[in-house]
Amino acid sequence: MGFNELSIEEFGQKLRAGEVTSEAVTKAILDAIDADQTNAFITKPDRDAALERAREIDAKLAAGEDLGPLAGVPIALKDNLCTKGVRTTAASKILGDFEPPYDATAVRKLAEAGAIAVGKANLDEFAMGSSNENSAFGPVDNPVNTDYVPGGSSGGSAAAVAGHLCLAALGSDTGGSIRQPAALTGTVGLKPTYGRVSRYGLIAFGSSLDQIGPITKTVRDAAYVLEAIQGPCEFDMTSMEVEAGDYQAAVDAGVSGLKIGVPKEYFELGAGEDAIHPEVKAAVQNALSTLEAQGAELVDISLPHTEYAIATYYLIATAEASSNLSRFDGVRYGHRSDDAPDLESLYENSRSEGFGDEVKRRIMLGTYVLSAGFYDAYYKKAQQVRTLIKQDFENAFQEVDAIVTPTTPSPAFKKGEKTDDPLQMYLEDIYTISCNLAGIPGISVPCGTTGDGLPIGLQILAPAFREDTLFQVAGEWERSGK
């Protein structure tokens, strides 16, 4: 097994046992990235800088400094996270060769924890997509089976973790963009509670929905990364100071006595006309039985507004996006059209040349739903339904400690299969989207594979700021489900 195949936990053990160095694992990762055929990265790491940094960490460890679990760990960053002096594209032509003059808070915190940034991972343009086929830098292959998509929008991050091109990665999740690709690539993906992680330096898509989170190989690794990046930030007024549980202890705590809700809607509704894939349903039910056998109590619950989540989401997310993307106008940074004789052409040509089809579609939809005469019927209504969806969860969490569902209604689909029908693509997010609307945390953990060898994801949801409960359930399933 190459060093690049280690988990963070395994690497840490070997590092402290003197069996490996950060330089060695970083070199293994850099070699793997060089050989990558999945197009997981938009900007590959600067080899010398990464190795230099690894040696610095090794020197500190050799000097006896206690640097914590992320010291010397190569971590990939979704390319919608700003990195000082390193090109940041959001997978869009509109950003041109934009080099941020600052680091995103999460990126800075990872660096402070001793992690080594290894490249900017591919994504759907501005995190808009569920297959990573909407990237101006080309689609990403699913390393499990390269005919298939890795999911999206954090497709590059998930592919990089699954393909051992990093030990862990940061993604961002607006409607499932961490959990869905994690499910489709057989990795662990965590969307923290809205406000748990600072959004400063994350190129915004849907500001009231976006959260940064880890994609990792194991549940414990996700806990390590979350511990490093969480916490309130002076540059993000929506980040919050809330006590975090002991995640490491939670991973080992087991589920005895825990009440787990099983929402019937998540086992009935599928993507559009299709019902949930039978193998997905069976795998999740099997996991539920295992958790029950480990002492959890299963409770049938209902989240009655689930079927309205996608409509609600696409109104809110696109409205916010239409406004968030107005700053890309060719004036202060990013792509400027050569054909700009006057101000209006500067705007229209720069934006039309710079944005891809899906992004344009969402800007148009968002502009439409906010425009005069439609606000109440669309945007405001969606905000009201959002309240109902949140109340569904609040009611459920009166009864149960966590909710377990499939992450996606079906396993990975083939490249090109859904690109012609945006609505079908949107429906792919049906199980992940409510979590963002309600602001609660969710995690996807591997839950076996289909007969075709495609990974299946198990999603666990918990009340706001109860990531510890997610780790409890996820940790148990990871242990006993093997």
Place this chain on the structure above:
Amino acid sequence: MAISKEEVLHIAKLSRLKLSESEVDALAHNLSDILQYVEKLNELDVSGVEPMTHAVPTQMRLREDVVEQRLTRDDLMKNAPASQDGMFKVPKVVSD
């Protein structure tokens, strides 16, 4: 609800997007599909339901009124497509 080509063009103007003929057709079609799908929400009675902007309730924290400049003009303007005399250069803004 169907959306007309004229509406697509109006929204494109508001969005500062220039669309080709085929893009206009495709968007009229796509957006109509999506808007038809979201009609689903009309099944729900939301009268009296508070609209939600922030998923997790919190209050504004306030910043002290103390100057802090972390970046120089060069840092901030290095990505500018066109500049002159320390300012961003654009085609002439219609005089007002």
Place this chain on the structure above:
Amino acid sequence: MSIYDEWDLVVGCEVHCQLATNTKIFSSAPTAFGAEPNTQVNEVDLGLPGVLPVLNGKGVGFAVAAGLALDCEINQTSIFARKNYFYPDLPKGYQISQHETPICGEGHLDVTLEDGSTKRVGITRIHMEEDAGKSTHAGANSLVDLNRAGVPLIEIVSEPDMSHPDEVVAYLKELRAIVVYLGVCDGNMEEGSFRCDANVSVKRKGATELGTRCELKNINSFKFIKDAINYEMRRQIELIESGQKVIQQTRLFNPDRGVTFAMRDKEESHDYRYFPEPDLPPMVVSDARLAEIKESMPELPAAKRARYQSEFDLSAYDAGVLSDHRPIAEFFEGAVAECPDDPKQVANWVINELLKEASADDIASDEFKVKPAQFGELVKLISTDVISGKIAKKVLPKMLETGDGAEEIVEREGLKQVTDTGAIEQFVDEVIAANPGQVQEYRDGKESLFGFFMGQVMKASRGKANPGMVQQMLRSKLKG
């Protein structure tokens, strides 16, 4: 016959005040006026990808104080919203403002007009927002400077309650005095710290339905406001009288030609697509914070004016001069505290002497040497006959120059009045002895010479002799 016999003018104002904070409303970049382009900015003001707004607490306090001064309802929970439009001086493609729930709701301002009557102008709302940058033309191009982008503003919106340009000017002057008083805004109209838009319409005398209004934007002096409204009123009346219609539009005033003209539209259809700003949670002004702001509210000009008249028996005019500018009012009150028995004399000396030497800005400056208590001390010396007014006029410049106390200067330079009868008698005797001719003429009936003797005695005493005593003694001695 006046135009107002046949027509009603209807005006409402929107006033933008730049808040006097050190930093921007949503970033910690500085707000200095006149700096090198794009040096008063950081990544937030430029709207770089990934940045988020962080609200300036001082600005919130200022907005609440302005609201309290205008008797507004304070919304203790208010919401920021995005106003979306494209313009090169608007970096994010949206302005963060307040829409449905602004920080202040309805209030009013009572304005005293020139004829002494009072006009109540309704305040619709006050909301907080960020300023935009500035573009200047350079040949075929425009150059964008974002120093002003993100400077905190409050917009004070009035009801269309004003029916004469003089009312508008009086309202704006009073409003400006208030925000300057509060320290909320420096009130500088030329630098754009205090900017007025006026919504103007006309209707036939007594008609109930309002006419179509035009918005006159960014007028930067009180005179221009009056001229612009007068012009606009006549323009609209002419349109209506010639059977045309007033078109709702934004117009600018050209002060050189004295006319208003239609502005080219920025956005073909003004569809700002407001929605609540997801990056900023609701802004809550706690009960404690509100109480704290109330506690720190200064007495406002109108209240001071009234109090000076009743408490100190000053004329309306004098009370106005003393209360219009906060530094002058505070100086005056500080001086009265030192000389509480003669506030009228203090008022006279501030108005007639101090303000000849110093402006309100001088007085407010740290470098201004005379402290209010020292000035009060000077007036006290006059009113207790320690020095004469004439001597006091010589003392004041020395105080302004050195910062020394009045008593100290009087003592050091021996300027105290001579009230010793013996000493005065000596001066009088000397003068009578030295001018026998004039004495004779006086005694022969030329009484107009009395002034000559007074002058001679005062001169001999180098101005220090108590004039009353001199007069008395001279009269008795000259009788012979």
